[in-house]
Amino acid sequence: MTTPPVHPTFHITGQSGTSRTGRITTAHGVLETPAFLFCATHATLKGLSIDSIKAAGTPILLSNTYHLMLQPGSDLIEQLGGIHTFMGWDGPVFTDSGGYQIFSLHHGSVSDEIKGKRRNMSSFPPVKVTEEGAIFVSHRDGKRHHLTPEKSIQVQTELGADLICVLDECTPLHMTRAQTERSMHLSHRWGKRSLDDFEQRKKPHQGLYGIVQGGIYPDFRKHSAEMIASMPFFGHAIGGSLGATKSQMGEVIDMALCDGALYVRPIHLLGIGGVEDIFQGVSKGIDTFDCVSPTRLGRHGGALIDNAYWDDAAEDWRPKNHINLWKSCFRTDPKPIDASCPCSTCALYSRAYLHHLLKAKEILALTALSVHNVCFMNRLMAAIRHGIATHSLGDVRNRWSCAALMASGPGMS
Amino acid sequence: MTTPPVHPTFHITGQSGTSRTGRITTAHGVLETPAFLFCATHATLKGLSIDSIKAAGTPILLSNTYHLMLQPGSDLIEQLGGIHTFMGWDGPVFTDSGGYQIFSLHHGSVSDEIKGKRRNMSSFPPVKVTEEGAIFVSHRDGKRHHLTPEKSIQVQTELGADLICVLDECTPLHMTRAQTERSMHLSHRWGKRSLDDFEQRKKPHQGLYGIVQGGIYPDFRKHSAEMIASMPFFGHAIGGSLGATKSQMGEVIDMALCDGALYVRPIHLLGIGGVEDIFQGVSKGIDTFDCVSPTRLGRHGGALIDNAYWDDAAEDWRPKNHINLWKSCFRTDPKPIDASCPCSTCALYSRAYLHHLLKAKEILALTALSVHNVCFMNRLMAAIRHGIATHSLGDVRNRWSCAALMASGPGMS
Numbered sequence: 001m002t003t004p005p006v007h008p009t010f011h012i013t014g015q016s017g018t019s020r021t022g023r024i025t026t027a028h029g030v031l032e033t034p035a036f037l038f039c040a041t042h043a044t045l046k047g048l049s050i051d052s053i054k055a056a057g058t059p060i061l062l063s064n065t066y067h068l069m070l071q072p073g074s075d076l077i078e079q080l081g082g083i084h085t086f087m088g089w090d091g092p093v094f095t096d097s098g099g100y101q102i103f104s105l106h107h108g109s110v111s112d113e114i115k116g117k118r119r120n121m122s123s124f125p126p127v128k129v130t131e132e133g134a135i136f137v138s139h140r141d142g143k144r145h146h147l148t149p150e151k152s153i154q155v156q157t158e159l160g161a162d163l164i165c166v167l168d169e170c171t172p173l174h175m176t177r178a179q180t181e182r183s184m185h186l187s188h189r190w191g192k193r194s195l196d197d198f199e200q201r202k203k204p205h206q207g208l209y210g211i212v213q214g215g216i217y218p219d220f221r222k223h224s225a226e227m228i229a230s231m232p233f234f235g236h237a238i239g240g241s242l243g244a245t246k247s248q249m250g251e252v253i254d255m256a257l258c259d260g261a262l263y264v265r266p267i268h269l270l271g272i273g274g275v276e277d278i279f280q281g282v283s284k285g286i287d288t289f290d291c292v293s294p295t296r297l298g299r300h301g302g303a304l305i306d307n308a309y310w311d312d313a314a315e316d317w318r319p320k321n322h323i324n325l326w327k328s329c330f331r332t333d334p335k336p337i338d339a340s341c342p343c344s345t346c347a348l349y350s351r352a353y354l355h356h357l358l359k360a361k362e363i364l365a366l367t368a369l370s371v372h373n374v375c376f377m378n379r380l381m382a383a384i385r386h387g388i389a390t391h392s393l394g395d396v397r398n399r400w401s402c403a404a405l406m407a408s409g410p411g412m413s
Numbered sequence: 414m415t416t417p418p419v420h421p422t423f424h425i426t427g428q429s430g431t432s433r434t435g436r437i438t439t440a441h442g443v444l445e446t447p448a449f450l451f452c453a454t455h456a457t458l459k460g461l462s463i464d465s466i467k468a469a470g471t472p473i474l475l476s477n478t479y480h481l482m483l484q485p486g487s488d489l490i491e492q493l494g495g496i497h498t499f500m501g502w503d504g505p506v507f508t509d510s511g512g513y514q515i516f517s518l519h520h521g522s523v524s525d526e527i528k529g530k531r532r533n534m535s536s537f538p539p540v541k542v543t544e545e546g547a548i549f550v551s552h553r554d555g556k557r558h559h560l561t562p563e564k565s566i567q568v569q570t571e572l573g574a575d576l577i578c579v580l581d582e583c584t585p586l587h588m589t590r591a592q593t594e595r596s597m598h599l600s601h602r603w604g605k606r607s608l609d610d611f612e613q614r615k616k617p618h619q620g621l622y623g624i625v626q627g628g629i630y631p632d633f634r635k636h637s638a639e640m641i642a643s644m645p646f647f648g649h650a651i652g653g654s655l656g657a658t659k660s661q662m663g664e665v666i667d668m669a670l671c672d673g674a675l676y677v678r679p680i681h682l683l684g685i686g687g688v689e690d691i692f693q694g695v696s697k698g699i700d701t702f703d704c705v706s707p708t709r710l711g712r713h714g715g716a717l718i719d720n721a722y723w724d725d726a727a728e729d730w731r732p733k734n735h736i737n738l739w740k741s742c743f744r745t746d747p748k749p750i751d752a753s754c755p756c757s758t759c760a761l762y763s764r765a766y767l768h769h770l771l772k773a774k775e776i777l778a779l780t781a782l783s784v785h786n787v788c789f790m791n792r793l794m795a796a797i798r799h800g801i802a803t804h805s806l807g808d809v810r811n812r813w814s815c816a817a818l819m820a821s822g823p824g825m826s
Binding site for chain 2: 042043044046047048049050051052067071072076079080081086087088331332334344347348349350352353355356357359360362363364366367368371
């Protein structure tokens with residue numbers, strides 16, 4: 001299947017304070033923003049068929065250059081017609097540059113940092129960074145690979161995603177100010193090389209995202225945002241360390257957005273997908289998010305819910321954004337996860353049945369919970385877009401995020 | 414959901430030689446026979462959602478008393494509205510008695526025997542059989558349980574399946590003639606007790622199957638068939654050891670069917686599901702089959718195909734009833750498993766993509782292959798019914814089973 005030569009475009013369709021709605025039009029369909037990008041890491045959204053992805057109202061998938069260059073290889077995917085044909089997915093696809101995986105497999109992930117987890121670096125395969133690129137050891141077979149900005153662009157053009165990313169060095173929180181600065185400048189030079197290579201190599205339907213670095217330092221984030229905005233990218237992403245806490249994440253976003261340079265293009269916040277984090281990002285003007293959390297949570301027995309659930313034993317509402325179906329309180333619970341959810345899981349299965357499937361180690365437990373969580377995220381983003389359009393994002397937050405309820409204490413009856 | 418009080422009925426709708434088509438009407442829908450019963454062991458057909466089970470044209474599910482009495486318990490399933498409501502499945506359900514699992518976990522399965530695998534009995538939890546019933550140790554938690562004919566009927570009436578089974582002792586091949594005879598008489602007494610208890614306890618929509626035992630001994634099989642046929646069961650099943658080879662299995666079926674006593678009711682062949690085995694059974698008058706093989710094969714990377722596939726390397730057809738998607742020859746193969754198959758897997762995914770998913774250890778590999786195999790079996794059974802109705806079962810066998818092609822040698826071009 002050849003893709004018609006349509007460049008991606010971005011239009012802002014509405015604004016409410018610093019929040020905004022927008023529309024990214026790609027050769028493979030329209031993405032209404034704010035939007036959540038689901039991680040189809042190995043060219044599959046874990047636990048869901050393409051049919052169930054569509055039935056859950058999913059607008060876009062994000063695949064990982066790192067994983068696909070190692071297995072099955074981008075040349076093979078190109079030979080088989082590109083990533084859309086390969087996955088059987090005709091909607092838009094975003095790919096990252098591979099940088100995040102290389103560095104997070106070494107340093108630990110951004111999410112680990114926000115959660116205060118720090119990895120022992122010596123137990124992970126080393127990454128050597130030079131001006132040329134990053135030399136890393138495959139987690140699959142121990143082979144050495146060299147990922148340069150040009151190689152990342154080559155892989156991403158072979159994969160054929162609609163929206164692709166520059167290679168950046170994804171720095172961890174525990175880097176010094178001097179290391180962060182040196183790394184930021186390197187990422188800017190890699191960004192420029194990525195852009196130059198992209199102009200030569202790109203497929204007509206592809207758009208490139210530049211990535212803002214600068215760690216937790218206001219002057220670096222501001223400088224990086226100006227640098228990235230000054231180059232002719234299609235979109236902007238905020239990457240690297242977002243701080244040690246959720247509130248520091250908000251400060252880092254503010255640093256990157258403070259002078260307004262990024263707002264002319266779609267802005268993606270890399271690797272973030274918690275419900276309250278999304279409200280925080282949207283309120284500052286972020287357009288898109290991605291995270292593995294909805295399906296990972298599902299595979300661990302967690303089902304996303306809006307703001308609270310009724311605790312039969314305590315006879316009270318509990319502020320929560322998910323319930324853990326492994327808990328024995330669900331053993332006899334005939335209710336669906338959420339009676340108001342239109343997903344096939346809530347239409348067909350009780351909490352008691354899902355609890356049973358988890359205990360019996362059945363695949364359906366994982367797939368049914370993942371379907372629900374994907375549907376939840378799509379409904380959440382639709383509610384957020386509606387909230388911005390109707391200037392009622394605060395009400396939408398109160399309805400969907402448990403954060404406001406938690407502020408008012410555990411008992412809410 | 415209360416089930417309307419409809420007794421199951423069976424009508425023979427067509428005959429061709431000793432093969433026949435029929436219709437089992439239950440409170441939860443009609444089952445056209447010959448039919449394949451898919452094993453929803455823990456009240457879920459492994460790897461498929463109820464939506465995908467329906468989309469694949471599945472008419473009936475079989476659940477296991479042994480597994481469900483241990484987890485989550487039949488009392489809980491009854492409390493939650495019965496097994497149909499519990500699984501979200503509104504079609505017919507068959508349950509076995511629990512006997513097969515108790516004895517096969519100890520002795521090894523019938524399929525192990527046919528494949529020549531003999532287990533080391535000392536490594537499996539012991540089963541003690543008395544006149545009263547079977548005392549066994551749970552494979553889940555090591556607890557002792559006592560399964561009597563009455564207890565099995567109690568569990569199965571609580572589960573609420575449409576078609577249920579008497580408790581029998583499922584003897585292995587390596588029993589002596591004297592042991593087999595003693596066991597057969599015990600199973601007959603258990604069958605009578607099961608029937609008596611069923612008459613007291615049954616839900617109006619339930620029908621009970623008696624089970625023919627007798628091992629590989631013609632006189633015992635004949636006697637057992639007469640005994641079972643003389644009792645007022647709804648259906649007949651052929652159980653116990655079916656011999657050491659596929660041809661011996663045919664002989665054992667002949668022994669059970671030789672005097673025609675079983676033909677007045679639907680006849681189920683327990684635990685058999687190979688394509689050629691089904692043709693053998695259908696040709697002798699068997700109405701229904703069950704086996705875990707379609708979904709188990711899928712979880713191991715196998716996709717069912719009709720009689721042969723084109724081997725690109727050898728440039729020839731190979732007689733096969735399945736292909737193994739793990740094989741490297743599929744790495745670059747853009748074709749679906751079977752271009753003529755209407756399942757969602759063949760509509761969306763190439764062999765190359767499925768090969769990739771297996772290598773990447775993705776859940777979708779298992780679920781997509783299971784969906785295809787379930788659809789294959791449903792199409793196979795529809796073709797068999799059509800073959801009987803049009804007196805062309807031999808042509809259907811040549812089209813679907815690789816056995817005829819294998820007889821003519823590996824090269825068929």
